[in-house]
Amino acid sequence: xxxxxxxxxxxxxxxxxxxxxxxxxxxxxxxxxxxxxxxxxxxxxxxxxxxxxxxxxxxxxxxxxxxxxxxxxxxxxxxxxxxxxxxxxxxxxxxxxxxxxxxxxxxxxxxxxxxxxxxxxxxxxxxxxxxxxxxxxxxxx
Numbered sequence: 141x142x143x144x145x146x147x148x149x150x151x152x153x154x155x156x157x158x159x160x161x162x163x164x165x166x167x168x169x170x171x172x173x174x175x176x177x178x179x180x181x182x183x184x185x186x187x188x189x190x191x192x193x194x195x196x197x198x199x200x201x202x203x204x205x206x207x208x209x210x211x212x213x214x215x216x217x218x219x220x221x222x223x224x225x226x227x228x229x230x231x232x233x234x235x236x237x238x239x240x241x242x243x244x245x246x247x248x249x250x251x252x253x254x255x256x257x258x259x260x261x262x263x264x265x266x267x268x269x270x271x272x273x274x275x276x277x278x279x280x281x
Contacts, residue, residue: 161225161226161248162222162223162224163222163224163225164222167275168249168250169224169275170220170250170273170274171248171253171273172271173272173273174270175268175269176266176267176268194262194263194264199261202259202262205259205261206258206268213258213272217274218275218277227245227248229245229247229248252275252279253274254274256272256273257270257271258271
């Protein structure tokens with residue numbers, strides 16, 4: 141488990157997305173969102189080396205639970221029969237410096253999507269919310 145108290149890194153990675161899309165059409169088929177919030181548990185930005193409010197064992201159990209939930213998502217996600225690619229989208233603060241090779245993008249939302257919120261987990265330093273949106277097969281009917 142990696143935890144950072146680097147303010148620049150916490151400010152830089154405020155949110156990232158993992159999505160799958162059809163190679164030929166660039167149509168977004170799945171959109172995974174993991175929102176990472178960094179604070180000290182009181183709503184204020186985390187500063188310093190305050191101890192985590194949960195034990196490492198409790199935090200690991202929460203991370204394992206979300207990984208099991210992601211793995212189990214194959215039971216409800218539509219099967220992707222075509223070749224797919226994925227893009228990693230990173231949301232940053234407006235005043236953050238980003239690498240020159242990065243390019244701006246739209247959020248790649250899915251029209252008429254079905255969405256499933258996954259479990260969250262938190263420490264005194266970070267809170268991670270997760271969800272998956274996917275092309276609803278019933279929307280085409």
